[in-house]
Amino acid sequence: MRVSRLGEFGLIDTIRKMNPAKNRGVVIGMGDDTAVIRNDKSKYMLMTTDTLVENVHFNLEYFRFFEIGWKLLAVNLSDIAAMGGIPKYALVTLGLKKNTQVSDIREFYAGIRSLGGKYGVDVVGGDIVSSPNNLFFTMDLFGIAEKVVKRSGARPGDAVISIGKMGASSAGLASLKRYGRKAMTSNVKAHLMPKPMLNQGRLALKYANSMIDNSDGLARCLIEICRESKVGAKIYLNKIPLAKGANLEQALDGGEDYNLILTAPVNRARYVKGGVVIGEITRSKNIVMVDGSGKGKNLKDKGYEHF
Amino acid sequence: MRVSRLGEFGLIDTIRKMNPAKNRGVVIGMGDDTAVIRNDKSKYMLMTTDTLVENVHFNLEYFRFFEIGWKLLAVNLSDIAAMGGIPKYALVTLGLKKNTQVSDIREFYAGIRSLGGKYGVDVVGGDIVSSPNNLFFTMDLFGIAEKVVKRSGARPGDAVISIGKMGASSAGLASLKRYGRKAMTSNVKAHLMPKPMLNQGRLALKYANSMIDNSDGLARCLIEICRESKVGAKIYLNKIPLAKGANLEQALDGGEDYNLILTAPVNRARYVKGGVVIGEITRSKNIVMVDGSGKGKNLKDKGYEHF
16 A cells, blocks of 8 residues: 555554554653653653655745744744753754755754754754755754653543644745745744744643644644544634634644644633633544534544645 | 765864854764763763665665665664664654555564664654655664763874774675675675674773764774874774675775774773774874885875765
């Protein structure tokens, strides 16, 4: 079977089953925003990696190299944010073509440093390889956390909470396709240089039973949390905080928003800074999307597929 | 300027200068086999990454997916070996084409597990992306060490020691180009499934002033150690341990041998298990290659260039 037929999430399941962790220090292996390793009594180490491929995640018509560097770090930081962690050290792999300009690579690192400087992230190593047809950039980010919040911790009765608005990145990409960089709207900026919610993630850790970063759209977030936690959810469509100029479909399926979705006990939901309650976790395994008239519709198992 | 003109090592220097580490925990940032981070009083964390790109590092005519998985882990383990470390956790990024077969990916992970099982390495996460034209596989490997041995620790008077023979991988590749997989010689096996020298690296740690893994050929090893240590070397060509069927050029410039090159005080050289003394470190900055007749020749600044 081709990977495109099995799909990204089916492939992840296959790989996950093949690779049960044997080291006793592994608290979370595959299947969450980051791996979590027990370090000493009080601390955990977080490991995550994300890649941007030319003409898949970016193209040079829309993106400056500074923005590619920024975004590469941002999407990795977002995984650390979803664990309420503190980012520390990064490795960067450059997959370059023969004609890539050195000045472009300098810009790329300037983008990483510009965002990394805010959070004390050091690039401590990496690899450089030749990639004949498509540029690619991989980052491995290492962080620490004092507490672990998993995708699998959602409990029936929890409020489902969004920190940050949704649909911006997808709306921004639509604008880029239509107008190029001429219309530099806030949505376009959200697509080119997303802002990871590290501080919000750390603050939410105190209240969250489960948390995930919204990299593949709200639909995928809900599917992942519900599947891992063996619960369902009821979501009120008119409560979903949309970015200005974005529509519901962009919020549900667009992806690349990098806001945080978490669940917390109802009576603690109001303490989640910047959080908006968009629904609740249910005992039933269905994810029901309730529209303005009160009608419910089951969410189909979709969300952004990478193949 | 194009990266191909600056060259890999020039580009690394540029990137290194742009990224001085700010975290106090960083013992070694860029420019060694792994990054080294201080963990607690007695231990260090090692971080390294290596990538294999289709039609650059492997092609599907010569390589089985099992071997690609094995080799990806092996080349990362070799970096940990050069630090005398113990490997622990890996992240794996798959850059796949739409028509990649799921069974191939299973074979790939079987290769990782086959080698990883020997050393207690767990794959704890990763990323899956679409790569339209060339498959690529990236691993980030995390390990620990109790002592740090740098490339920059070589001292005048040190013996230069090789653990393991050289030229095998390059000779194996030449054979693959000529005969394909029909001639499955030990050199071909060394190219497809190199054996990292983890145990040898750990044992050598007690005696080594500097150590490096031979991923880019002996010439590049010598250049790196001498440059980082601000010393020179005198190497006796007829003492270089060649793999059977390999020639001197393959040992010097072929690369991908993954044996260990270290320097140690002369009176301790004999304790390095499996080690062969091939020369000495000198105060002069030149690297002199001495032939059988006693004639010396300066090593030019070459070695395998990735562009």
